[in-house]
Amino acid sequence: QKEVEQNSGPLSVPEGAIASLNCTYSDRVSQSFFWYRQYSGKSPELIMSIYSNGDKEDGRFTAQLNKASQYVSLLIRDSQPSDSATYLCAVNIEEDSSYKLIFGSGTRLLVRP
């Protein structure tokens, strides 16, 4: 059973702080990893993708991947109240010519003004 694990939170940080979100996965052959942001009642929005070990930065967001440890993280610098949402970690799995995302249950982030 391929799984993606996330701490459900809520993770509460003050405005301007760094929020650190973590995710572990069980499938060793996964090649691509994604972070989605989901506001309450809305659909998931892709904010970061990462395919190789190391860090990838995009604005205030940094994704980190360690395939040996099967660990993905998302750092949000200078957190804003508008960042308050659920963050979903997703791993892309290939099985029999099919591709599918396996999601964690999400971490709820609360940024306090």
Add this chain to the structure above:
Amino acid sequence: DAGVTQSPTHLIKTRGQHVTLRCSPISGHKSVSWYQQVLGQGPQFIFQYYEKEERGRGNFPDRFSARQFPNYSSELNVNALLLGDSALYLCASRQGNYGYTFGSGTRLTVV
């Protein structure tokens, strides 16, 4: 350029009824996937279609079916609705090795 469009936005059905949900992918995207998201959980994979062929199916009963049309739009059908089918149904399209883009979803309530 339009993103992934889904219809209807909201739907209320009675147990035992049938429902059809529709999705149009981003122009040029040939892969469409369907996901079910119940409250408090991450989305669960239902189907993937590519070039009008079913490429993958998640752990859902045969009451769930789908198809993809020549213009790459897709329908998800659910028969004999159960209360537990109440969820947000998401359609995602993808091009190459990039991330999946989700539509705004269809909120299905079964009463």
